Amino acid sequence: MASIMNNVNSDFISKKFDACRKAGRAAFVAYVAAGDPDYKASLGVIDSLVAGGIDILELGVPFSDPLADGEANQLAANRAIESGMNARKTLDLARDVRERYPDLPIVLFTYLNPVAYAGDFEEYCRQAVTSGVNAMLPLDMPPEESAAHRMALDKAGLPLVSLVAPTSSPERIKLLAGYASAFVYYVCREGVTGERTDFAEGVAEQVALIRKSSPLPIVVGFGISTPEQVRAAVKSGPDGVVVGSAIVRKVEALSKGQGTLDGIRSFVAGLAAAMKA
Numbered sequence: 001m002a003s004i005m006n007n008v009n010s011d012f013i014s015k016k017f018d019a020c021r022k023a024g025r026a027a028f029v030a031y032v033a034a035g036d037p038d039y040k041a042s043l044g045v046i047d048s049l050v051a052g053g054i055d056i057l058e059l060g061v062p063f064s065d066p067l068a069d070g071e072a073n074q075l076a077a078n079r080a081i082e083s084g085m086n087a088r089k090t091l092d093l094a095r096d097v098r099e100r101y102p103d104l105p106i107v108l109f110t111y112l113n114p115v116a117y118a119g120d121f122e123e124y125c126r127q128a129v130t131s132g133v134n135a136m137l138p139l140d141m142p143p144e145e146s147a148a149h150r151m152a153l154d155k156a157g158l159p160l161v162s163l164v165a166p167t168s169s170p171e172r173i174k175l176l177a178g179y180a181s182a183f184v185y186y187v188c189r190e191g192v193t194g195e196r197t198d199f200a201e202g203v204a205e206q207v208a209l210i211r212k213s214s215p216l217p218i219v220v221g222f223g224i225s226t227p228e229q230v231r232a233a234v235k236s237g238p239d240g241v242v243v244g245s246a247i248v249r250k251v252e253a254l255s256k257g258q259g260t261l262d263g264i265r266s267f268v269a270g271l272a273a274a275m276k277a
Helices: 012-022 039-052 071-082 086-102 112-116 121-130 147-154 172-181 203-213 227-234 246-254 261-273
Strands: 027-033 056-060 106-110 135-138 161-164 184-188 217-222 240-244
Touching: 027 039, 027 071, 027 217, 027 246, 027 261, 039 056, 039 086, 039 246, 039 261, 056 071, 056 086, 086 106, 086 121, 086 161, 106 112, 106 246, 112 121, 121 147, 147 240, 161 172, 161 246, 172 203, 203 217, 227 240, 227 261, 240 246, 246 261
Parallel strands: 027 056, 027 240, 056 106, 106 135, 161 184, 184 217, 217 240
Antiparallel strands: none
8 A cells, every 4th residue: 555655646747747848758648448348458458558658547437428428438438337347446447557557647537427426525536546546537527516526636635637628718728727736638629539530720729828827737639549640739739648539449449359459559659659749
């Protein structure tokens, strides 16, 4: 327990961004659903992600109604749930990942329903910290209705990632960025998660606007799935780039016997190489 706790502090994530910045590249933030397609296979997938060169792991808490997610992530959540995965077991997985990779930042990517309404949210956050989680990204926590949840996160010592949408006004960007304590995630497209054929427009301007409102690192995500799109995202000026659905599709193929862990590693390595544009 002590070895895990010693790696959980408020600047753990910022140090990773600093290291990537000094190396002249954006941080590679990779999303996978916890327990997809099952617990053991999920650990193997994460091993492949780390071997491929990711910097930060976004670990999705499986939820039965992931309304902000596209087909790939919805199916991933379903596979995980069918294998017996839930919010508590996600923390077990985080603990196993932390034991394997003491320096890998772990962010819980979650809806509030599975973590806040089935029990004591503050206690869940405390358990997340002791499991080696470094921050939480709640997708459905509007600032106007989140005072109690933000207080629980603060009491547990679990930093918050704020989401900023392309439709957010300058005033709302300032509000949302002000609540963040880990980093700010700019959702560069409207709609749900999923792969796209091109990179979004106007991202550099939005990143610059967010930077005026927060000293924290900024990451860009939603629809980024190829090395070319990664390079375009890096040129827009964020501190990190998020790839999710494209990786999840590789995990889906693995679950059907149509892919390999080495194939996932190779795919991720190609994306990692593009982080230095």
